[in-house]
Amino acid sequence: MNLSLENLEKQFQDRIDAGDNIEPKDWMPEKYRKTHIRQISQHAHSEIVGMLPEGNWITRAPSLRRKVALLAKVQDEAGHGLYLYSAAETLGISRDELFNQLHTGKAKYSSIFNYPAVTWADMGAIGWLVDGAAIINQVMLTRTSYGPYARAMVRICKEESFHQRQGFEIMLTLSKGTAEQKEMAQDALDRWWWPSLMMFGPTDAASTHTEQSMKWKIKRKTNDELRQQFIDITAPQAEFLGLKIPDPALQWNEERGHYDFGEINWDEFWQVVKGYGPCNKERINARVKAWDEGAWVREAALAYAEKKDSIQKAI
Amino acid sequence: MVRTAKDIDARLYTILYKISDPEIPALSIIDLGIVQKVTLEGKHVEIDITPTYTGCPAMDSISMEIRYTLEQYGYSCLVNLVLDPAWTTDFISDVGLQKLKDYGVAPPLSTEKDKRVLYDGERLVPCPRCNSTNSKMISQFGSTACKSLFQCEDCMEPFDYFKCHK
Amino acid sequence: MQRALYKYILLLGDNALVLGHRLSELCGHGPSLETDIALTNMSLDYFGQVRNYFQYAAELEGGSEDSIAFLRKERQYVNCLLVEQKNTDFAYIIMRQFLFDHWYLLILESLCSSKDERINAIANKAIKEVKYHHRFSETWVQRLAGGTSESFKRIQDATTFLYPYTQELIVANAIEVEMHEAGIGPDLKDIGQHYYDQIHTVFNKTGLQKPEENFFHKGGKEGIHTEHLGFILAELQYMQRTYPNMQW
Numbered sequence: 099m100n101l102s103l104e105n106l107e108k109q110f111q112d113r114i115d116a117g118d119n120i121e122p123k124d125w126m127p128e129k130y131r132k133t134h135i136r137q138i139s140q141h142a143h144s145e146i147v148g149m150l151p152e153g154n155w156i157t158r159a160p161s162l163r164r165k166v167a168l169l170a171k172v173q174d175e176a177g178h179g180l181y182l183y184s185a186a187e188t189l190g191i192s193r194d195e196l197f198n199q200l201h202t203g204k205a206k207y208s209s210i211f212n213y214p215a216v217t218w219a220d221m222g223a224i225g226w227l228v229d230g231a232a233i234i235n236q237v238m239l240t241r242t243s244y245g246p247y248a249r250a251m252v253r254i255c256k257e258e259s260f261h262q263r264q265g266f267e268i269m270l271t272l273s274k275g276t277a278e279q280k281e282m283a284q285d286a287l288d289r290w291w292w293p294s295l296m297m298f299g300p301t302d303a304a305s306t307h308t309e310q311s312m313k314w315k316i317k318r319k320t321n322d323e324l325r326q327q328f329i330d331i332t333a334p335q336a337e338f339l340g341l342k343i344p345d346p347a348l349q350w351n352e353e354r355g356h357y358d359f360g361e362i363n364w365d366e367f368w369q370v371v372k373g374y375g376p377c378n379k380e381r382i383n384a385r386v387k388a389w390d391e392g393a394w395v396r397e398a399a400l401a402y403a404e405k406k407d408s409i410q411k412a413i
Numbered sequence: 414m415v416r417t418a419k420d421i422d423a424r425l426y427t428i429l430y431k432i433s434d435p436e437i438p439a440l441s442i443i444d445l446g447i448v449q450k451v452t453l454e455g456k457h458v459e460i461d462i463t464p465t466y467t468g469c470p471a472m473d474s475i476s477m478e479i480r481y482t483l484e485q486y487g488y489s490c491l492v493n494l495v496l497d498p499a500w501t502t503d504f505i506s507d508v509g510l511q512k513l514k515d516y517g518v519a520p521p522l523s524t525e526k527d528k529r530v531l532y533d534g535e536r537l538v539p540c541p542r543c544n545s546t547n548s549k550m551i552s553q554f555g556s557t558a559c560k561s562l563f564q565c566e567d568c569m570e571p572f573d574y575f576k577c578h579k
Numbered sequence: 580m581q582r583a584l585y586k587y588i589l590l591l592g593d594n595a596l597v598l599g600h601r602l603s604e605l606c607g608h609g610p611s612l613e614t615d616i617a618l619t620n621m622s623l624d625y626f627g628q629v630r631n632y633f634q635y636a637a638e639l640e641g642g643s644e645d646s647i648a649f650l651r652k653e654r655q656y657v658n659c660l661l662v663e664q665k666n667t668d669f670a671y672i673i674m675r676q677f678l679f680d681h682w683y684l685l686i687l688e689s690l691c692s693s694k695d696e697r698i699n700a701i702a703n704k705a706i707k708e709v710k711y712h713h714r715f716s717e718t719w720v721q722r723l724a725g726g727t728s729e730s731f732k733r734i735q736d737a738t739t740f741l742y743p744y745t746q747e748l749i750v751a752n753a754i755e756v757e758m759h760e761a762g763i764g765p766d767l768k769d770i771g772q773h774y775y776d777q778i779h780t781v782f783n784k785t786g787l788q789k790p791e792e793n794f795f796h797k798g799g800k801e802g803i804h805t806e807h808l809g810f811i812l813a814e815l816q817y818m819q820r821t822y823p824n825m826q827w
Contacts, residue, residue, distance in 0.1 A: 146607075146612065149606060149607040149615075150607045153606035153607040153608075156603045156604075156606055157600060157603055157604055157814045157815065158814055158815070158817050158818055159818070160818035160819060160822070160825075160827040161645050161649075161819075161827040162626060162629060162630050162633070162644050162645055162648055163630075163827075164827055165603075165626055166623060166626050166627060166630070169603060169606070169619060169622055169623045169626065170623055172606050172607070172619060173616055173619040173620055173623065176607075176612060176615055176616045176619065177616060179612060180612050180613070180616065183612070218818055218827075271826060271827060275825055275826055276822075276825050278822060278825075279822070279825060384607065384608065387608070388607070388608045388609060388610065388615075389610075391610065391668070392609065392610020392611055392614075392669065393610075394727070394729050394730055394733070395610035395611070395614070395669045395723075395730070396610060396611055397726070397727055397729075397730070398722055398723050398726025398727050398729070398730030399722050399726065400726075401726045401727050401730075402721070402722040402723075402725050402726040405725060
């Protein structure tokens with residue numbers, strides 16, 4: 099049997115084309131491994147950084163019920179992050195390295211979290227729109243080729259559906275509440291709408307990586323397709339809430355069978371991706387601070403475990 | 414006393430079975446064992462549910478969903494949250510335990526084994542994917558209050574373990 | 580009697596509220612992802628208890644779980660001073676937790692056979708989770724004390740600072756005395772004995788020293804707090820105060 103690299107790669111791609119899952123102990127091309135480390139770890143980073151805008155509001159949640167729901171949501175995100183870091187680590191990278199990449203800006207996280215959570219209504223908007231957009235991206239990944247990632251996505255999607263419902267429910271409560279509350283909800287929608295659309299990335303024409311990603315089933319639909327799907331689902335929800343999406347060009351197009359929508363501010367998109375959004379620095383600083391200030395704790399835990407181990411061995 | 418499923422009116426049982434825990438959608442609230450008492454008088458239903466964990470945020474949404482679902486079927490409904498009997502993982506039905514495993518969550522072990530796993534680092538939790546017990550704990554606390562994160566060192570799968578709660 | 584019972588519930592609920600709040604400040608800022616999750620989880624447990632306690636309190640004297648949690652004034656909160664201490668560093672967080680958990684577990688063990696059915700039920704529920712907290716905090720005290728010289732210094736500093744807040748936990752005020760006589764609450768003298776036995780045992784094992792001076796803080800249970808509580812309430816109550824009488 100000819101085991102040349104070319105052959106191995108072809109057999110590997112054949113497996114993927116046939117719908118096989120690639121598992122951690124299978125042979126895989128180096129590029130596949132590296133791409134998945136990047137993809138999975140950036141997903142994990144997004145969960146962790148995503149804890150910050152919401153974590154910000156836990157101490158000020160307006161009722162015990164909302165506080166408990168928000169605490170659980172943030173815990174869920176941390177748990178998802180941990181799960182994904184574990185999956186990335188099996189591909190050959192350490193936790194230290196992963197955090198180092200995040201802290202130095204080598205690895206990215208979802209840009210949406212570079213926007214500030216300014217009012218309580220932002221908790222509703224984030225759940226409804228940001229989780230909503232994330233789910234659409236993630237559902238696609240439930241059939242991605244790398245087994246642990248696909249299986250993680252199945253569970254994460256289901257859990258995030260609950261979060262999204264809760265976010266929507268916050269918006270509903272506000273929009274049916276007092277005039278002040280409705281205004282708060284509308285204001286949050288105004289600020290989070292366009293950044294949520296940007297979560298789907300640049301237009302197809304401006305996208306790189308797409309072909310390889312399609313082959314490995316990391317992407318199954320294009321950015322524009324997913325963005326359109328999100329708008330089509332969400333626009334009627336905004337109507338139900340009695341809120342107005344801040345896009346004068348948003349309109350149902352009977353012929354296309356989709357909503358038409360306005361032009362995204364791509365300057366803003368690229369600025370935020372490059373690091374010049376409202377809170378890029380704050381987000382990273384918060385993570386770096388937590389990690390650096392926690393160094394003595396981690397060292398202590400390690401030292402203690404080693405001491406216990408050597409005592410065990412001596413016995 | 415734990416109410417077994419067969420104590421519940423058959424029509425209501427079928428309806429309630431469709432409602433699942435939003436954080437573990439594979440589990441029906443019946444299999445989870447949180448439905449304690451169901452009384453039916455004419456078209457009025459009164460249901461007692463007991464929360465799994467004290468801070469469980471899903472209870473409000475489960476209550477709402479129970480009321481909403483029953484109303485769709487033409488019943489009026491009152492849902493009570495009761496703390497007694499306190500829920501334990503023993504309340505999860507056998508079907509529920511299997512569904513957890515199929516969903517990728519390792520079902521709870523006995524109290525004694527659970528302690529050994531969580532505190533002494535013993536490898537006893539079977540991987541829901543490959544069944545190997547060569548699994549190590551990554552974090553005692555997982556994404557929800559009821560779960561811990563583990564990883565199988567044979568097939569490398571990270572998975573959640575449903576902690577024994579008694 | 581009902582009034583005393585109501586006040587007793589506030590004693591229990593306010594501890595959970597303020598400690599839950601301190602822990603909730605840490606979300607996303609823990610020394611590791613695993614500890615972050617653990618602290619968030621514990622905060623969630625406490626707020627779940629707060630809801631149970633305050634829902635009961637509201638049934639007794641009116642209001643709602645939220646009005647009781649969010650709308651009292653500084654001098655009306657009756658949590659102990661220990662739980663309002665700041666999250667100075669992880670050692671303080673752990674020592675505060677350790678000193679509280681050991682006491683709270685003893686309290687709950689007693690409340691599990693309280694003559695008041697509802698408190699009995701709440702305690703039977705809460706104790707399952709508090710056992711986990713207890714184990715968590717004690718394990719970390721051991722880790723930090725036995726880890727590195729830096730971690731030992733920090734946990735010792737935390738011990739020296741926080742130990743003077745412990746006595747308040749086991750000196751009964753009039754309400755607690757009344758509750759004990761009614762078979763609803765525990766005998767704090769008895770609890771106190773076991774409590775100090777347990778924590779001193781851990782200190783001895785780990786080499787931690789309690790402070791020499793025989794000085795202890797008090798006042799929380801009478802509504803006289805440290806300066807911290809005002810700031811905690813400013814955050815906690817913000818939404819309810821700024822947007823009064825609305826549904827959330």
